[in-house]
Amino acid sequence: MKKFFNWYSKKITAHPKTFLVSGLTAAVLIIALGFLLGGKLSTKSLSIGSTPADEAAKIVKKHFGNSTSGAQAQIVLRSKTELTSQQNQAQLMQIQKKAAKVANVKTVLSPAVLRNYAQKNRVAYFTLIFKNKTITTKQTNQLKRLADKFRNQQLEVELSGISSKIEVSELPEIIGVAIAFIILTITFASFALAGLPIISAILGLVTGLGGIFYAAKFWNVESYDLALAAMISLAVGIDYALFLVARYREELTKQSKNAAIKQTLITTAPAVLFAATTIIVALLSMSALKIGFLGIMGAVSALSVALVVLLTLIIVPSLLLLLPISLAPKRATTKLRPAKFFAGIVSKRPLIVIIMVLLILFTAAIPVKELNLGLPNDGSKQPNTTERKAYDIKQKAYGAGSDAVLVAVTKNKDSQTAEKLADQVKKLDGVDSIGQPTLSTDQKYVMLSIIPKSAANSPRTQKIVQQVRKIQTEQLKKVMVTGTTAMNIDISAKLMAALPVFLTIIVLFSFGLLLLAFRSLLIPLVAVGGFIGSLLATLGLIVYTVQQGHFAGLLHLPGKTAILNFLPVLVVGILFGLAMDYEVFLVSRIHEEYFKTNNNRQAVNWGLQANGGPILAAALIMIAVFASFSFTDEIIIQMMGLSLAFGVFFDALLIRLLLVPACIRIFGKANWYLPKWLDQILPRLNIK
Known part of the structure; x- marks a missing residue:
């Protein structure tokens, strides 16, 4: 590695402007390629492949039809007076009419139909079933406008189940860069040298993001993949430039500028490249788990880090050579x-x-x-947020498990299967209530909804899923569990x-x-x-x-x-x-x-x-x-x-x-x- 950087140091000291222009040109091309011709971030839900809950979901879809297979959202209401009053009922009718006009709504189920009035009739909710499987941003905005229209001092109107696009704000990067600049200024006692790692890192960051957007044409890149790559790339970009500048400052107290750059590249650049390689290998090794979204997360972050380190090793030495010699300290300040x-x-x-x-x-x-x-x-x-307010209202009114519904499915052996399944589930500790057992249209399977006493991410809910799957009697040979909560539990267990x-x-x-x-x-x-x-x-x-x-x-x-x-x-x-x-x-x-x-x-x-x-x-x-x-x-x-x-x-x-x-x-x-x-x-x- 030293031989390469010895050769590289001679070339860059001889032609710093050429290397700087080449590095900037490559960066601009990658940025243009990604931001102008790249793909879009994925909106697909988290998946890790086949799990017991996934297998059960396939059976439900196949044997119980698609009557409720569309996406669902809820309009959650909490009033200071009884919602069953004549005045409030008139308002609920208006809400239902407006909700039915939201794009692609298939059915609007009212609180009366769902029988979900609670807390002395002061809390209730509508359930909207859509034709599409995922609620869109357009539908979410329509629902938000509906909630804003009917929300007042007497009536809280909140939303649950709407789309929640992860926003990657620039504010954290701005705060991080500002703090980094202060630290670097103290370290080098020079605004110019403090700005050099910042400029290099920002250029590397934007270039890395350009590379990721281009990769999004071929991979399902999520918003949080982009956020992770951004925070890692910005941090290591500043760090690698910092180590190069620090060693250069030290060497500059002992020898000429060209000699200082050569010594910096021979001694520090190999460590920078080695360190970057370890991060890249660590990120790529996430694919060894054979969990799709983790492999992509690691791969795009590794791509960004690779672009950052390459640009750092080209641009930082070039700029150091082109900076005025008056920036050299009289003594080492690192x-x-x-x-x-x-x-x-x-x-x-x-x-x-x-x-x-x-x-x-x-x-x-x-x-x-x-x-x-x-x-x-x-x-x-x-x-x-409206989602959190809706969640808190429902938790207080209906219990912690109101958003943790589980679905049990088993083969229908005879006329006693449904009753036996319900009896077995009722015996389990932690079950709050169960629904009415449903027979599939082809009479082959029985489905039962289960509401636990605990929240979706509670260990108690995880235990209930395990217990239901362990139910085994003469009539119930195998009981499966699905639903969003069970799917998330299976994902967590596999990870x-x-x-x-x-x-x-x-x-x-x-x-x-x-x-x-x-x-x-x-x-x-x-x-x-x-x-x-x-x-x-x-x-x-x-x-x-x-x-x-x-x-x-x-x-x-x-x-x-x-x-x-x-x-x-x-x-x-x-x-x-x-x-x-x-x-x-x-x-x-x-x-x-x-x-x-x-x-x-x-x-x-x-x-x-x-x-x-x-x-x-x-x-x-x-x-x-x-x-x-x-x-x-x-x-x-x-x-x-x-x-x-x-x-x-x-x-x-x-x-x-x-x-x-x-x-x-x-x-x-x-x-x-x-x-x-x-x-x-x-x-x-x-x-x-």
Whole structure:
């Protein structure tokens, strides 16, 4: 790798303008290709392939007809007076007439037909059944206008089941960039150099998004795929440029501009490329789970990161060469005081540092045992949205399970099957009520609706689904369960089962990668152990804040909600890539100094002082970028942003800047031990 960057450094120092123009031209072409000729974001619902609920749904569709197969929405009403009064009934008639005029509505079922008056007749709802299977934005807007027209001080009119397009706001990126600029200005004491990583990262981000939009012509790219790619690309784009500029500033105090660029590219660019490769591999490895939407999510994010790192390695060195020499510092300014602080405590009290870090990680990880996976629903939306208001009204009036209806299906053996199924379900703990058993038109199957006492994402509801599926009598050989709630439960269970496999793949891969990079057994062991510790701490803190609702107001969260079912897989993949970034940048510098001086303590101290400042700045930038996504109104994006912010905090600040160097400080020469026979058979990755 060093040979390539030695060649590359000679070429770019000789022709910086050519490389800069080439990089900008490539970026403009990709942006134009994506935004002008690219595809659109997918609106398909989340799917992971065949599950027990999917199989049951096919039977329902085949044998029970399509009378209610269209999309459904609800107009939820809460009045200060009885809805059954003459005045309110006249208003309900008007609402029903207007609802029937919404595009593609097949049927409007009134509260009287549904018999759903509750809370002393002050709460009720209409159910609209559409001809189309998915409610469109046009239909949603018509329903919102209807609700606005009839909503007043006496009558609340809210909506449930409407389309909820995830909006990817630019505000989080703007906030993240502003904070990054402040951090970089402090780091470099130069507005010009602080702006360089920002400009490079933004260009890389837009180019990456252009690539994703073009990929959307061929793949089902979701809105949250775009948000994830944006937050990762912006963060790593700033970080990679920061590491290059920081090393360049250091080298510029000792030699000419061209020599400084050459040394920067030979020493730091290989680490940048190696770190980017680990993130890309981690993202692509999500496809190993054979869960379609996760594979696409990882692939588009990997595409964006690849474009970002390539542009960074072309544009940043070119701009550094073309900047006026007056920007060169009289002395190195990247050895920030916080870096000296980290170096000091690690050098003097390494054992205490290790104990304190492990204690913090253990404490943060405690809530992870309560981890409950699910999919966001209307109860996960912000309190000021119409969907959340409708959800809260229904929960209070009809119970927690009102939006968690389950559908049981079994073969019809004889005239007693329906009665036997109802009797068996009634016996189950946690069932609130059941519907009237329905016989299929061909008399082959019996269907029964079940309303649990618990909410859709509650572990109690998951238990009911399992219990219903275990019902087995002489007449009931196999009972299946479907419905939206059961489908989401099956998806969560499948993702949870895939998590240990994915974690094992990532751990083995990271160990092997670091083994090749540093020719050491202890370095990979500490790195992998630290990664697992930071992962558990991250998930524990997510459970504490998102699931248990602590600091919800401060973090702009909607309240207690289940953890996004694919979030743990996402965190494992991305946190691994980011962890390897900081591991490589720090340990490669320590390794470089150790082989110069053969003094372990001095190498750790110098490595932390030299690279600790840029790593600290990079980590703070990543935390700011990721955390800023908490201030969107979409819980999926909020959870992704917060989990990555927590992950970088634990892994970069505690593991890489404290635990890893403290362990290297204690282990001494043993850090770099590798059996000769193993050293001879392993390929070499020269990233130092």
